[in-house]
Amino acid sequence: MITILDYGMGNVGSVKNALQALGAKAIVSAVPADIERASHLILPGVGSFAEGMRRLSATGLISLLNEAILKRKKPLLGICLGMQMLAETGDEGGSCTGLGFVRGSARRLNVDETIYRLPHIGWNDVAVQPNARLFVGVKRPVFYFVHSYGLFPADNKVISGIADYGGRFAAAIETGNIFGVQFHPEKSQEDGLIVLQNFLNTHALS
Numbered sequence: 080m081i082t083i084l085d086y087g088m089g090n091v092g093s094v095k096n097a098l099q100a101l102g103a104k105a106i107v108s109a110v111p112a113d114i115e116r117a118s119h120l121i122l123p124g125v126g127s128f129a130e131g132m133r134r135l136s137a138t139g140l141i142s143l144l145n146e147a148i149l150k151r152k153k154p155l156l157g158i159c160l161g162m163q164m165l166a167e168t169g170d171e172g173g174s175c176t177g178l179g180f181v182r183g184s185a186r187r188l189n190v191d192e193t194i195y196r197l198p199h200i201g202w203n204d205v206a207v208q209p210n211a212r213l214f215v216g217v218k219r220p221v222f223y224f225v226h227s228y229g230l231f232p233a234d235n236k237v238i239s240g241i242a243d244y245g246g247r248f249a250a251a252i253e254t255g256n257i258f259g260v261q262f263h264p265e266k267s268q269e270d271g272l273i274v275l276q277n278f279l280n281t282h283a284l285s
Contacts, residue, residue, distance in 0.1 A: 081105040081279070082117035084144075086134040088160065089123030090265065097265035101276050109138045114147055119279060124160025128185050128228065129172030131160050141178065148180060152256045152284035155180070156275075162252065162259030163230050171228050180257050183232035190245030197227040203242045205250045205262070211239035213251055213258060213277050217270045222250070222262035229261055256284045 081103055083091050091107045098105040098121075105121075106113060114120065122144075124131050135141050147153045157165045163185035166177040170186050177185065188197060205220040214220060220240070229248040232238060240251035242261070252259045258278055264271035 080113075080117050081119045081121060082113045083107045083121045083123060084114075084140060085109045086131070086138050086140055088126045088131050088134055089158070090125060090263070091123055093265045094121060094123050094158065097272060097275055098279075101272060101279065103279055109140055111139075111143055114140075114143050117147075117153065118283070119281070120144070120147060120153055120155045121158065122155060122161035122164065123158045124162075124164060125225075126160060127172035128160065128163055128169030128177070129175040131164050132169070132175050132177060135164070135178075144178065148257065154256045154278065154281045154283065155258065156278045157257075157259040158265075159226060159261060159263060162261055163228055165252070165257065165259050166230050166232075169228070181230065181232055181237060181252060181254060181259070182234060183230060185228050185230050187228050188226075188244065188246065188248060195245035198225055199227065199244045200225050203244060203250075203262070205240040205242050208239045208241070211251070212253055212281065213239060213260065213274050215273075215277050217273050219270060222260075222264065222267040222271060222274075224250075224262045226261060230259065256281070
């Protein structure tokens with residue numbers, strides 16, 4: 080069972096529909112028992128970093144995620160804001176502490192805004208790194224983005240996909256049982272579904 084974490088800031092309906100299109104059993108929940116039973120966890124998100132972390136804290140999800148991800152090593156996929164909140168800190172909405180699952184920070188994209196409008200909205204190529212697990216079988220890595228901020232890891236080795244919009248940024252990260260995509264796989268048609276299926280094919284680490 081896949082649990083999509085419900086903290087009031089994500090396109091949970093479209094993510095659930097995409098998973099169901101793959102034949103996966105998915106629920107939207109913040110109930111501890113549903114996180115305990117889940118084989119995979121998905122953290123979606125739309126909005127500011129600070130508000131997202133505030134809501135995660137208010138719903139009690141941070142301690143549950145620490146247990147499930149860091150101790151039990153369940154696979155976690157962060158989508159858009161959900162990927163950014165994997166970082167240690169974030170700037171959007173004021174400086175704020177993140178989940179700290181990935182060393183680094185979430186920052187506004189450093190672009191010439193007289194040329195490149197923010198938010199960055201639309202389809203963008205992704206340069207896939209060798210051996211990236213999320214992109215196995217993806218024939219044309221072009222995905223749909225809606226964001227002004229990105230996760231900038233301290234260690235570039237965790238980056239599995241790179242996009243360029245007035246400057247390079249991490250489009251996807253992978254480290255152990257932790258995954259993140261800055262784009263919206265649920266809105267990225269066939270190849271987005273392949274990314275989700277690849278995530279579902281991962282297993283908890285022993």
